[in-house]
């Protein structure tokens with residue numbers, strides 16, 4: 001909010017219709033309790049007008065509007081109604097307990113809607129505009145009138161209806177783009193021209209209500225504000241009829257972030273936007289698309305190495321707003337196949353690792369190989385990979401390659417290449433199952449007496465592409481050693497774990513041999 005540099009003329013009223021237009025779309029129905037929670041959240045975050053429902057639609061809608069009217073502390077509580085007396089009176093009854101209530105009455109004005117839907121002549125519609133606003137005004141002095149399908153309405157008739165509605169007492173005039181047909185320049189011109197043409201236009205606040213059928217709801221809303229409208233009708237997550245309404249979080253943040261171009265302000269507490277999005281998503285069971293502006297889970301996430309490097313050097317390189325301003329704790333640098341060394345080192349530091357340069361390079365190469373095979377890389381994947389890197393740095397026996405033939409027709413067969421103290425050896429072995437074949441290869445390549453005491457497989461992270469973590473315990477000469485190996489391929493993880501244990505035995509033997517010599521010298 002930048003109230004210091006703007007005048008009250010530049011204040012944009014945020015009219016939230018999540019509970020009315022938002023709830024109207026297929027599948028978005030909310031329970032009474034959910035509506036109470038949403039309304040409370042909207043009130044707390046600074047929404048100016050809450051359109052709580054359409055009271056004539058059902059007893060449930062009436063009760064929800066009534067209760068929201070009763071409970072709301074700061075916002076104006078609004079109900080929608082058609083132009084008929086019964087609708088308006090029911091709406092008035094529903095908003096009665098509100099500290100500040102509004103009746104929002106609407107009527108189609110486009111030739112198409114008048115002819116086919118209302119089946120009325122323009123003259124009848126005109127009379128109904130006057131009688132409906134007058135009736136609403138007898139209930140309250142806060143009346144909004146909407147020209148449904150305003151953007152497809154004949155201009156002279158639209159102006160005539162707007163003028164009549166204001167004369168009858170409407171304090172807000174909404175020109176909706178009901179079917180999301182307008183483009184920004186056209187909508188700008190429409191709002192500007194209506195305000196210029198209608199002689200009493202300064203007696204009402206002009207409002208925009210844009211649908212997203214062409215993905216232009218937010219752009220059109222902002223164009224309308226530039227043309228002199230001062231109320232935006234919008235919904236959390238942009239839910240609403242068909243492709244939805246203008247998203248509240250997007251219009252608010254556009255005004256907030258681009259204050260150099262859009263010299264307006266709202267009273268929304270932007271730090272509550274992410275929470276609001278989550279509450280609506282949970283109440284409606286509508287998922288938020290990952291790349292949704294402001295509240296999508298990728299809105300402050302970066303996987304590309306070049307971007308991550310930029311972000312680490314200065315967050316403004318790739319972010320036009322700080323995540324905290326919309327209630328996101330922090331930017332996330334997601335590790336994946338597009339990540340580079342800067343981000344990898346940063347992640348290792350976060351996880352508490354400090355590797356030598358050669359270890360780091362090896363770990364990075366192995367991280368890239370893993371990321372090529374695995375969609376999501378979790379911190380635990382990186383920890384497993386680095387722990388293994390550290391553990392293997394002194395290994396005498398190293399796995400170079402492994403191929404296993406497994407399936408319903410045994411015996412299973414494994415071919416393994418090992419580097420044993422600098423010498424590359426290859427062997428093929430069969431087994432009673434693929435793991436047995438792998439271990440038989442190792443026994444053939446590195447003959448030893450150690451006995452397998454334990455073999456256990458776990459998944460490091462979730463998903464079918466999770467890294468397998470295998471634990472192997474070998475006993476040798478009365479002593480047990482345990483080692484772990486991880487890899488998205490369970491058989492490779494098994495080989496690594498077995499070889500890890502074997503390397504430990506080799507190291508122990510070497511230490512044992514060295515100890516008497518050291519004692520003697």
Ligand SMILES: CC(=O)SCCNC(=O)CCNC(=O)[C@H](O)C(C)(C)COP(=O)(O)OP(=O)(O)OC[C@H]1O[C@@H](n2cnc3c(N)ncnc32)[C@H](O)[C@@H]1OP(=O)(O)O
Pocket residue numbers: 021024054056057058081082083084106107108117118119148178241
């Ligand atoms: C653009 C918008 O978002 S408008 C809001 C849309 N929202 C909704 O419709 C949700 C709630 N609606 C409902 O529950 C029901 O449609 C009700 C209760 C409002 C009406 O139900 P019904 O009486 O059974 O009528 P139905 O919905 O089938 O048809 C609508 C009637 O309203 C008339 N109508 C439509 N808009 C208006 C209006 N602004 N003023 C007066 N009458 C209107 C239609 O011409 C039609 O009249 P008819 O019965 O004489 O042909």
Ligand SMILES: CC(C)C(=O)C(=O)O
Pocket residue numbers: 021080106146147148149174176177178179209211
């Ligand atoms: C009721 C009106 C304002 C509406 O939702 C529309 O025209 O889209």
Ligand SMILES: [Mg+2]
Pocket residue numbers: 021176178209211241
């Ligand atoms: Mg609408």
